[in-house]
Amino acid sequence: MAKNTLSSRFRGVDIDEYDENKFVDEQDEAAEQQGPDACEVDHLIRQYPSDQWDTMTAFHIALRNPPINSKNPAVKERAQAVVLRVLTAFKSSDIEPAVKSLDRNGVDLLMKYIYRGFEKPSDNSSAILLQWHEKAFAVGGLGSIVRVLTARKSV
Amino acid sequence: MSYHSFLLEPISCHAWNKDRTQIAMCPNNHEVHIYKKEGSNWNKIHVLKEHNGQVTGIDWAPESNRIVTCGTDRNAYVWTLKGDAWKPTLVILRINRAARCVKWSPKENKFAVGSGSRLISVCYFEQDNDWWVCKHIKKPIRSTILCLDWHPNNVLLAAGSCDFKCRIFSAYIKEVEEKPAPTAWGSKMPFGEVMFESTGTAGWVHGVCFSDSGNRVAWASHDSTVAVAEGGKTAVLTSETLPLLCVTFITENSLVAAGHDCYPVLFVYDSNKAALSFGGKLDVPKQSAQKGMTARERFQNLDKKATTDSKEAVLESLHKNSISQISILNGGKARCAKFCTTGMDGGMAIWDVKTLESAMKDLKIV
Numbered sequence A: 001m002a003k004n005t006l007s008s009r010f011r012g013v014d015i016d017e018y019d020e021n022k023f024v025d026e027q028d029e030a031a032e033q034q035g036p037d038a039c040e041v042d043h044l045i046r047q048y049p050s051d052q053w054d055t056m057t058a059f060h061i062a063l064r065n066p067p068i069n070s071k072n073p074a075v076k077e078r079a080q081a082v083v084l085r086v087l088t089a090f091k092s093s094d095i096e097p098a099v100k101s102l103d104r105n106g107v108d109l110l111m112k113y114i115y116r117g118f119e120k121p122s123d124n125s126s127a128i129l130l131q132w133h134e135k136a137f138a139v140g141g142l143g144s145i146v147r148v149l150t151a152r153k154s155v
Numbered sequence B: 001m002s003y004h005s006f007l008l009e010p011i012s013c014h015a016w017n018k019d020r021t022q023i024a025m026c027p028n029n030h031e032v033h034i035y036k037k038e039g040s041n042w043n044k045i046h047v048l049k050e051h052n053g054q055v056t057g058i059d060w061a062p063e064s065n066r067i068v069t070c071g072t073d074r075n076a077y078v079w080t081l082k083g084d085a086w087k088p089t090l091v092i093l094r095i096n097r098a099a100r101c102v103k104w105s106p107k108e109n110k111f112a113v114g115s116g117s118r119l120i121s122v123c124y125f126e127q128d129n130d131w132w133v134c135k136h137i138k139k140p141i142r143s144t145i146l147c148l149d150w151h152p153n154n155v156l157l158a159a160g161s162c163d164f165k166c167r168i169f170s171a172y173i174k175e176v177e178e179k180p181a182p183t184a185w186g187s188k189m190p191f192g193e194v195m196f197e198s199t200g201t202a203g204w205v206h207g208v209c210f211s212d213s214g215n216r217v218a219w220a221s222h223d224s225t226v227a228v229a230e231g232g233k234t235a236v237l238t239s240e241t242l243p244l245l246c247v248t249f250i251t252e253n254s255l256v257a258a259g260h261d262c263y264p265v266l267f268v269y270d271s272n273k274a275a276l277s278f279g280g281k282l283d284v285p286k287q288s289a290q291k292g293m294t295a296r297e298r299f300q301n302l303d304k305k306a307t308t309d310s311k312e313a314v315l316e317s318l319h320k321n322s323i324s325q326i327s328i329l330n331g332g333k334a335r336c337a338k339f340c341t342t343g344m345d346g347g348m349a350i351w352d353v354k355t356l357e358s359a360m361k362d363l364k365i366v
Helices: A038-046 A052-062 A073-089 A092-100 A104-119 A125-150 B295-305 B353-359
Strands: B002-005 B013-016 B022-026 B031-038 B041-049 B055-060 B066-071 B076-082 B085-091 B099-104 B110-115 B120-126 B131-137 B145-150 B156-161 B166-170 B194-197 B205-210 B216-221 B225-230 B233-238 B244-249 B254-259 B265-270 B275-281 B323-330 B338-343 B347-352
Touching (some): A052 A073, A073 A125, B013 B323, B022 B041, B031 B055, B041 B085, B055 B110, B066 B110, B099 B145, B120 B156, B156 B205, B156 B216, B216 B254, B225 B254, B225 B275, B233 B275, B254 B323
Parallel strands (some): B013 B055, B145 B205
Antiparallel strands (some): B055 B066, B066 B076, B076 B085, B110 B120, B120 B131, B166 B194, B205 B216, B225 B233, B244 B254, B254 B265, B338 B347
């Protein structure tokens, strides 16, 4: 084995940054993409036991305004946390009608959030996300998963 | 539908001669094999050995009977039939990466090669030097060109690229042709001018096709979408299937595309609403031989495969692996009657549009 595989601390320069043919995505404006409104979503979730339809509204609000063009990781983290809360708040039987109420773009967006949620699993999140994944897959098919993988601007 | 399996290797690319009796194809190696249909057999009549790398594109000019091939060895050869053998002529493309696709122009006086060097080489024959020369289209291409298609006016060229865009360039070469008349894509067409750049789809553009009139361009992208652009409007259709690799118009309003799902699919474009819709799956009808399962088989399945489904793990489509290329056999892009698909399973299938229309009840080819 070569000696320099031991430590790469001496590699101080990222030469890919200096490659003149490096592909840089076009910069779209970040616009007013602050992610979904957390307070409104919280309020609706708290009312869940009494009114089932509030979670549906919370769900739709959570999926509005995705911070796709934002370069601020904090905004994206916050949006992800909000969506995860809403997804967790749903009862298993309500998942299917919620997914059916989405249009094509909504299903793709939901898939993006689901896969983002898979990246950082917490106690119960994987099981819930898998349930959502199954229902979203039934509607979106392999195409929606391919779009998650090929999207340049992630949620 | 007829299906012929040539070899076990994938067919990298194929091209038909004018009367569709001979097919030139590359069985995933450095050679090009030409097969001739004699009766119901396909016999190999020629093997073209000149490339040092995999042959990635073949096109056969119907009128002048010349074959152009391009490969990963960064070369292209133009083959002419002299007597009983095909003789190659090297074309210097001046690229430093592999060539990916090649297409003769409609008048066959030039051809375009897309390559990994992030440029398109448009080559034409210079009579004085008795030599093929090429001009490059570089800007604003930022990645490999995967597919090309010429507009019927012999000047405009549609190119799909790995930088997620489908573009229409002008490939006007003043040495071989007159100034072109204005088209739906613009009137000023100096060489290398970008007449159209796509928006609305992400993912590498695997296949691109002009319609017969040239007023519409369709492209299939790796994010499982297919799109049609006409007159400034783009209609995008996202599908639930795996990405499509090749697309072609069979009438002015209908497209057939095929890809990793191993069966061709029909799409219909409505120009009034500028909308694209799914028309139907074109494939052999499913064999619904549902034999009953004994209790023993059911438990065995549950044990081995954790499911009580009696579905076998065998693809029911005609092609057993991804379809990589689709070509029109007769009828042209306006009224296609037959088209051919080749794929990674080494097989070639010929599809008859009339038979498909009558077999699939909801299919309507407008």
